Amino acid sequence: MFDKAEFVISNTDYRKCPKPDRHEFAFIGRSNVGKSSLINMLTARKSLAKTSASPGKTQLINHFLIDESWYLVDLPGYGYAKTSKKNRSAWELMIQDYLINRENLQIVFVLIDSRLDPQRIDLEFIQWLGESNIPFALIFTKADKQSLNKGHQSIAKFKKTMKKTWEELPMMFFTSSATGFGKEEVSEYISHILES
Numbered sequence: 001m002f003d004k005a006e007f008v009i010s011n012t013d014y015r016k017c018p019k020p021d022r023h024e025f026a027f028i029g030r031s032n033v034g035k036s037s038l039i040n041m042l043t044a045r046k047s048l049a050k051t052s053a054s055p056g057k058t059q060l061i062n063h064f065l066i067d068e069s070w071y072l073v074d075l076p077g078y079g080y081a082k083t084s085k086k087n088r089s090a091w092e093l094m095i096q097d098y099l100i101n102r103e104n105l106q107i108v109f110v111l112i113d114s115r116l117d118p119q120r121i122d123l124e125f126i127q128w129l130g131e132s133n134i135p136f137a138l139i140f141t142k143a144d145k146q147s148l149n150k151g152h153q154s155i156a157k158f159k160k161t162m163k164k165t166w167e168e169l170p171m172m173f174f175t176s177s178a179t180g181f182g183k184e185e186v187s188e189y190i191s192h193i194l195e196s
């Protein structure tokens with residue numbers, strides 16, 4: 001659905017990001033959740049975002065220009081166990097600054113591994129997004145790694161957990177970068193926002 005993808009710039013500071021003159025969509029999640037694979041699936045490129053041999057390596061805010069019309073932003077993965085406490089907070093500051101201040105940001109897609117029970121680190125992060133009024137949607141990844149039924153059960157569990165603190169649940173998608181499952185739904189969602 002999206003054809004042309006060009007790398008623009010990598011930053012540690014939102015102030016140095018490209019001029020906010022077009023819509024922007026960001027992707028974030030725990031290291032190894034399948035973020036690079038999903039970005040490559042959406043942009044039909046094999047290696048736009050490097051699939052990570054060493055998780056946590058990409059520590060930058062990466063801007064890509066898609067179809068000369070919108071920015072796709074690959075944000076660093078969180079929850080990398082080896083990151084020191086000091087690094088962790090530098091990471092948090094960088095990401096939080098970006099998410100709070102980036103005026104053209106439409107939606108942050110938070111990726112969740114569909115095989116896992118709700119993880120505290122994901123719940124805490126989306127809680128922070130909610131408290132900070134940052135619009136987000138969830139993408140449950142790696143659908144092909146288990147039966148669809150199991151995946152749906154896992155999503156149901158996540159919803160149930162969220163309902164304890166959230167009145168309204170965010171938009172949710174279920175994807176597999178291995179099979180292309182869910183690609184259209186995510187692409188259409190982005191296109192819809194771009195057209196509105």
Ligand code: GDP
Nearest residue numbers: 031032033034035036037051052142176177178
């Ligand atoms: P990132 O660290 O979040 O960018 O994760 P990657 O995209 O590098 O993926 C981590 C690992 O999971 C890699 O070995 C991928 O090949 C694998 N992976 C990612 N998405 C999928 C998927 O949808 N299905 C399957 N079977 N494997 C996946």
